[in-house]
Amino acid sequence: MAHANLKLIDALRITAQKLAEGGNYQWGHMGSCNCGNLAQELTKLTKAEIHQFAMEGRGDWREQVEQFCPSSGLNIDLLIVDLLNHGLNVTDLQDLEWLSDKKILQRIPLEKRNKMRHNVREDVVLYMNTWADMLEEQLIPHIKLNLDFLAKEVLVEYEQV
Structure with a gap:
């Protein structure tokens, strides 16, 4: 994960x-599909640039990731490295393209989960939002807030009274 x-x-x-x-969505286009849209947001590359990089490689995102080699020099592999540097792993990319991560799917009500399709915009939106919720829940316990400034403000107000 x-x-x-x-x-x-x-x-x-x-x-x-x-x-x-x-927004532009076309599952068969490497720059406008599930991974392609997320890659646009994370890397600021255009859908055309992502698609062009992918065409230098082999197959869809699942196949690109299966054959991923960080030292290949292929632009698609450099793009995948960039995505990995944003906290993703190769399995995340494969799962996103096919909406197949079991932990994410378990959070989606059964009646909806059983009807989800990897190339339907609304299902991709639900999957991404559910994934973001899950990641947020994992992150929250690790956030430390320094609220010392509040105590100082209360002390100053008390002294002025």
């Missing part, structure tokens, strides 16, 4: 929102 971090959570939510609002 991905390493929970704010940038990845934000990218998942923004990508889901863009798709929900009618």
Whole structure:
């Protein structure tokens, strides 16, 4: 599972929102599919650039990831390295393309889960938002807030009374 971090959570939510609002989605296009849309948000590459990089490689995202070699020099492999540096792992990319991560799917009500399809925009939006929720829940216990400044403000107010 991905390493929970704010940038990845934000990218998942923004990508889901863009798709929900009618953003470009075409599952058969490497730059406009499930992974392609998230890659656009994380890397700021265009859908055309991502698609062009993928065409230098082999197959869909699942196949690209299966044959991933960080030292190949292929642009698609460099793109995958960039995505990994944002906290994803190769399995996350494969699962996102096919909406197949069991931990994410378990959080989706059974009646909806059983009808989900990997190439349906609304299902991708639900999957990404559910994933972002899950990552957020993992991250929250590790966030430490320094609220010392509140105690100082209360003390100053008390002294002024």
